[in-house]
Amino acid sequence: MNIKKINDSFGAVVKDVDINQTSIGELKEIKLLLKEYGVLYFPRQSLYDQEIISLCKAIGNGQLGQSGAKINLTSKFGNIxxxxNLYSEESLPLGxxxxxxxxxxSDQAxxxxxxxxxxxxxxxxxxxxGSTSFVSTKLDKLSLADEELSILRTLKSIYQPAVYHDxxxxxxxxxxxxVCNAKGEEESLYISENTxxxxxxxxEDFSYMLQPLLNKIISGGDNYSHNWRIGDLLLFDNLQLLHRREAFSGNRWLKAVKIHADGDIFTQIEASK
Known part of the structure; x- marks a missing residue:
């Protein structure tokens, strides 16, 4: 594998690898790279749906999440x-x-x-x-004051499904x-525009802190916008990044899988109150 950093803060391009033919040792290396860089870009890949499912199970702990929107689910592989914006031959939306x-x-918050x-x-x-953009949420990149951090460590971020999350x-x-974005280390803010x-x-409500924190994350300079090409594959860690889809024209089709992370490497988070 040929690995090159995307920018100074996060992200790496991984070349000279067919991700569908990786060994157990290479998969372990990819997991550790994902922990280190947050987002990995593999150009010129070719995978069928079953191969996507097998890869995602091997990258994570074997368990996959589902889309919050039923319209996004394929008929055969419910985790893809x-x-x-394309339609089927029967004029039904494919997603x-x-x-x-x-x-x-962050997916699935x-x-x-x-x-x-x-x-x-x-x-x-x-x-x-139609690019996919990423920003870092790592605490060590945000230069927060000690008093601010002390308050944030006592707070909960509250979410609920959107209207289209059926x-x-x-x-x-x-x-x-x-939260810790990797096991026992590297803290991040777990907030988003959907909080x-x-x-x-x-x-007690501390929501007055939310928008200034988001502004600091989004304008902090730690960002990467991926311009898609056929066969591009990205792996990313939602506990150290936020992402979004940029506006586009024409047809666009990405396949997405939510992966329960390997607990030996990444933090597992659960709801609490």
């Missing part, structure tokens, strides 16, 4: 999400067809036990736009606002 700029988010790793694989890039239980879910509010154990 179609992120597309959620939004082409606007998305919210900055609205679930009690989020699948925190993820895969994106490009079948059809958009004619224009494949999730509608309830509020509480997660720690500061409903911040509160402490007594129910």
């Amino acid at each position: 999400n179609n992120m597309t 959620y067809g939004g082409n606007h700029t998305d919210f900055w988010h 609205f679930r009690d036990l989020p699948a925190t790793n993820a895969l994106l694989y490009c079948l059809i890039p958009a004619d224009s736009g 494949n999730a239980i509608v309830k509020e879910v509480y997660h720690d606002t500061i 409903i509010r911040l509160e402490n154990r007594y129910g």
Whole structure:
């Protein structure tokens, strides 16, 4: 494998590898690279759906998450999400067809036990736009004051499924606002533009802190925008990044899988209150 950093803060391109033919040792190396860099880009890959499923199980702990929206699920492989505006021969949508700029988010934060790793694989890039952008949420990149950190360590980030999340239980879910993005180390903020509010154990509202923190994350300079090409594959860790889809025109088709991370390497988070 030929590994090259994308920028100074996070992200790496991994070349000279057929990810569908990796050995057990190479898979372990990929997991450790994902822990180190947050997002990995593998160009010129070719995978069928069954191979995508097998790869994702091997990258994680063997368990996969499901899309929050039933429209994204393929008929045969229920863990592969179609992120597309295309229609079937029967004129039915193949996936959620939004082409606007998305919210900055972490996948599955609205679930009690989020699948925190993820895969994106490009079948059809958009004619224009449609890149996937990432920003770092690592604490050591945000230069927060000690007093601010002390408050944040007492707070919960609260989420609930969006209106279009018809494949999730509608309830509020509480997660720690500061989490370890790797086992025992490297803390990150676990907030997004989908966070409903911040509160402490007594129910006191600290949501006034949310937007300034998001502004610091988004404008901090630690960002990467991936312009898709056919066969591009990304692996990324939602516990150290936020991401979003940029607006696009034309047709676009990505396949996405939510991956429960390997607990020997990555932190597992559960809902709490």
